Amino acid sequence: MAKYHITAEINGDEVEYLCEPEQTLLDVLRDELNFTGTKEGCGSGDCGACTVMMNGRHVCSCLVMGAEASGAKIETIEGMADGDNLHTLQEKFIEHAALQCGICTPGILVASKALLERNPDPTETEVRYWLAGNLCRCTGYDKIIRAVMDAASEMRGN
Amino acid sequence: MRYEAPESLEAAVALLNEESGTARVLAGGTDLIVQMRAQMIEPDLVVDIKNIDELRTISQENGGWRVGAAVTGAEMNEHAAFKAAWPGVCEGTDLIGSTQIQSRATIGGNLCNASPAADSVPAMIAAGVILTIVGPGGSRELPVEELCVSPGKTTLAKGEIVVSFAFPARGAVASDAYLRLTPRTEMDIAVVGVGVSLELDGDGTCTSARVGLGAVAVKALLVEEAANALIGTKVDDAAVAALAAATSAAAKPIDDKRGTKEYRIKIAGVLAKRAAGIALERARQN
Numbered sequence: 001m002a003k004y005h006i007t008a009e010i011n012g013d014e015v016e017y018l019c020e021p022e023q024t025l026l027d028v029l030r031d032e033l034n035f036t037g038t039k040e041g042c043g044s045g046d047c048g049a050c051t052v053m054m055n056g057r058h059v060c061s062c063l064v065m066g067a068e069a070s071g072a073k074i075e076t077i078e079g080m081a082d083g084d085n086l087h088t089l090q091e092k093f094i095e096h097a098a099l100q101c102g103i104c105t106p107g108i109l110v111a112s113k114a115l116l117e118r119n120p121d122p123t124e125t126e127v128r129y130w131l132a133g134n135l136c137r138c139t140g141y142d143k144i145i146r147a148v149m150d151a152a153s154e155m156r157g158n
Numbered sequence: 159m160r161y162e163a164p165e166s167l168e169a170a171v172a173l174l175n176e177e178s179g180t181a182r183v184l185a186g187g188t189d190l191i192v193q194m195r196a197q198m199i200e201p202d203l204v205v206d207i208k209n210i211d212e213l214r215t216i217s218q219e220n221g222g223w224r225v226g227a228a229v230t231g232a233e234m235n236e237h238a239a240f241k242a243a244w245p246g247v248c249e250g251t252d253l254i255g256s257t258q259i260q261s262r263a264t265i266g267g268n269l270c271n272a273s274p275a276a277d278s279v280p281a282m283i284a285a286g287v288i289l290t291i292v293g294p295g296g297s298r299e300l301p302v303e304e305l306c307v308s309p310g311k312t313t314l315a316k317g318e319i320v321v322s323f324a325f326p327a328r329g330a331v332a333s334d335a336y337l338r339l340t341p342r343t344e345m346d347i348a349v350v351g352v353g354v355s356l357e358l359d360g361d362g363t364c365t366s367a368r369v370g371l372g373a374v375a376v377k378a379l380l381v382e383e384a385a386n387a388l389i390g391t392k393v394d395d396a397a398v399a400a401l402a403a404a405t406s407a408a409a410k411p412i413d414d415k416r417g418t419k420e421y422r423i424k425i426a427g428v429l430a431k432r433a434a435g436i437a438l439e440r441a442r443q444n
Contacts, residue, residue: 004161021161021204024191044192046345048258057232057261063191064262065184067161068206111258132344133256 004067010035011079019066026050026061028069029076037077037106041135048134051107052076058114060133077106080113089113089151098147100138108134112148120156124149163206167213167292167321170205175294175317177203183319184208185228186262188255189271213266213321216240221327227266227320231278232257234265244325245440246334246353246433250281253338256345266320272306275373279306281336281353283370283380286326293318303370306377329365332357333440335433338372339425341416348373349417352405352429354437356388362442364388369401369430374411374422381408384430393438401434402427 003018010033019028026043029035029052041049043062050061053075080087089109092098099105108131115122115130122130127148128141136144161184164170174181179202184190193199207213213228216237223240231251235241241248254263254277268278269289279302287302294317302323305312314320334355340346351372359365369384387400406427413419 021159022194024195043195045188045255045259048256051258054261058258059261060258062195063187063259065161065187065191065204065206068163068184068187068208070163114257129344130257133258 004070006067006070008069008072008074010074011076017066021065021067023066024062025052025054025064025066025069025074028066029061029074032066035076035078039103039106041103041107046133046135047104047107048111048131049104049107051110051134053110053114058111075110077110080109087113088155089116089148092147092151092154093144096143096147096150098139098143104134104136104138108136108144112151115148116152116155120152122149122152159201160203161206162203163209165209165211167210167319170207170210170319171292171294171317173203173205174319179203181205183270185264185267185270186230186259187267188259188263189267189273207266207319219324223325225265225323225325227269227322228264229266231260231263231265231268235260244281244285244334246336246355246437247278247281247285247325250278250336250351250353253277253336253348265323269302269305270312270314270320272308272310272312272377274306274309274375274377275348275351276378277336277338277348277351277372279378280351280370280372281334281355282323283378284334284336284353284355284368286355286368288324288326290321290324291318292321297321299324301380303378303380308376329357329359331359331362331441331444333437333444335436335440337429337433337436339417339429347416350374350409350411350422350425350429351378352426352433354401354430354433356393356434356437356441358393358438358441362392364391364393364397369405371405371408371426371430374409374426379408381405384408388434393434398431398434402431405430 039049041047213226338348338351353370356367367385367388372378384404391397409426411422
């Protein structure tokens with residue numbers, strides 16, 4: 001079977017790639033395009049480590065076929081900082097020590113950014129429910145939640 | 159394996175019908191891709207239906223609503239007017255997986271995956287949803303409770319696709335609710351799920367009701383005896399107690415790690431009672 005020739009926009013750049021029908025978007029990002037910031041955890045949509053934005057929504061890239069991304073607008077963790085300037089969420093994760101091993105962090109940052117774009121002033125409960133699909137086995141979540149709440153506050157201009 | 163993403167229903171039906179091997183419909187992929195990766199299924203052809211416009215829309219129709227099969231849970235919950243009309247159905251879809259899963263998982267996929275514990279299905283049974291199914295022989299309609307047969311099995315014939323879900327028009331004093339029991343508050347599979355939809359007249363007498371019951375049989379059930387316990391009453395304590403008893407009586411669960419048979423039977427009645435209370439309160443506020 002021939003490979004699929006796909007054109008998509010990734011972090012603002014037009015990208016072309018060839019993929020097998022069995023490859024997921026996660027496989028394509030990591031193995032074909034070297035966007036290794038997106039992590040593979042469970043590979044079954046339970047852990048959220050592979051979260052990326054696809055056409056304005058946060059999705060598990062392990063549950064998207066690579067061929068499905070034709071014409072899609074994809075945003076990964078690599079596109080979050082503006083050059084050397086970290087996104088406020090990234091700065092707050094460092095400030096609050098909201099990570100230990102770091103495997104869950106890219107997915108949590110992408111999912112948190114998606115939340116704050118929809119709801120700039122979430123309650124702690126709303127943050128916890130929104131991030132229920134992002135598992136972290138290190139931090140116990142508390143520092144993550146504090147970092148997201150603090151980033152939201154700063155982004156609102158407080 | 160081949161991947162195809164046709165832009166018309168006719169093309170999708172033809173692809174599925176002409177495939178000599180195993181063909182699967184891809185909507186949100188949150189069940190299909192998991193099953194493919196686990197090698198539970200190895201399709202020769204995957205037909206992505208998300209590029210077909212009529213499967214992607216929510217619209218008003220004959221005083222009710224029509225929702226395309228490839229509409230996602232997130233899209234349903236963000237549609238304020240639909241959510242106001244059918245809060246119980248949106249409650250069901252809102253419970254499916256994480257927010258990431260809701261970005262992708264579709265109402266058609268939740269039904270056609272044919273899990274007895276699918277959270278949107280009891281609420282849609284309660285709502286009285288009628289499916290439009292298109293296949294090589296043309297179009298047909300089917301009550302939603304008649305699609306699934308047993309875990310993973312549906313009554314769809316080769317080449318058939320569930321296209322849309324029609325939610326009927328109803329009176330001003332009407333609403334619905336869905337409740338499920340899970341060991342965790344989020345990201346879990348229903349041990350029992352109950353949807354109740356009801357309509358009242360000007361005196362507060364229940365003129366119609368439907369009850370859908372999930373996760374306690376080989377498929378989600380329509381429980382007519384439970385609904386009959388409410389119809390003609392003021393939805394008072396005696397009626398609600400009869401509703402609970404009839405719902406428990408209809409439950410035919412298995413024992414598994416998520417709940418015992420005895421517990422599920424009891425909880426089916428408890429959830430029916432609570433869901434009826436919420437639907438009643440919502441109806442009175444409409």
